[in-house]
Amino acid sequence: MFKVGFVTTNKGKARELIELGRLYGVEVNVIYSSKVEIQDVDLKTVALHAALNAMAQLGKPIAVEDSGLFIKALNGFPGPFSSYVYKTLGINGILKLMSDVDHREAVFKSVIAYADPGVGIHVFEGEVRGTISYRAKGKGGFGFDPIFIPVNSSKTFAEMNINEKNRVSHRSKAFKLFVDWLRKSFKT
């Protein structure tokens, strides 16, 4: 079985990555460490930079996952800064910004960047479209999950259990592409 190290300090994300590893047949080893994130509106650039830095620091192949909620009516805000905005404005801040806003389309995006001196840095993207709910619902997931309803669902991400979320999430889609690539690139 493939073993992959992921750097993160987010426990909710770590739990999902480990569970995604089980789903797709790879062993996820979480390294609880902060990563260098640059300010860029493109998640891929943020993830490439973070993966390169983590690899240089740890001296071995490593993956990072960066994700963001892009709300159309807010010009893509909070996007790559979702974690900081969650900590400062929180869910209520987003709901306040979205009050009296009818167009509630949003996209949750995930980028996994895998840095390996032997093969370079590769990025894998996943996204799921949906809408911002009018109030927070559910206790599962993390971050803005209580206000994001993916298409073809009546539940927010936070109302789903981890398996339900992993069947449809942005992170799951990126993770599957990553695992497919691992299998193809490192045939064992």
Place this chain on the structure above:
Amino acid sequence: MFKVGFVTTNKGKARELIELGRLYGVEVNVIYSSKVEIQDVDLKTVALHAALNAMAQLGKPIAVEDSGLFIKALNGFPGPFSSYVYKTLGINGILKLMSDVDHREAVFKSVIAYADPGVGIHVFEGEVRGTISYRAKGKGGFGFDPIFIPVNSSKTFAEMNINEKNRVSHRSKAFKLFVDWLRKSFKT
């Protein structure tokens, strides 16, 4: 006269830096180029990183200036992400987040980081306290200037001309410390 290079893509900031140079007796040479900004809640860390990268890229001593508006009722938001938040939520987004909020204290902070292979990287900080206005006023300055009223003033930064703003601004305070240090460190 001292000559100092500053890297920025912000024309409003460039204009102020050139004018501050005239005020404090140094020649400011603006290099219109983007800089690497990391995601960090501490402006000093962002500025140190940006200055180091700019120096490495340009191969010569260089300064960067990073600033942010820290609103107390919003847990410091938008802080180091002021530029991104200005482009996405804009002034109206901040006013919406601050609607029905009585405690309107805020701090504008500026950090200048000067990177020079001979002396290392030095940071100089300035800040000005004030309040967030209830509506945008004035056409001067840039960014969130139309909604920031510094203490002991009845005008927003955007209602001041550049000389009035430079007498009291966070950027001016950081700039003065920088110039004092330059004179002391490189006596000519």
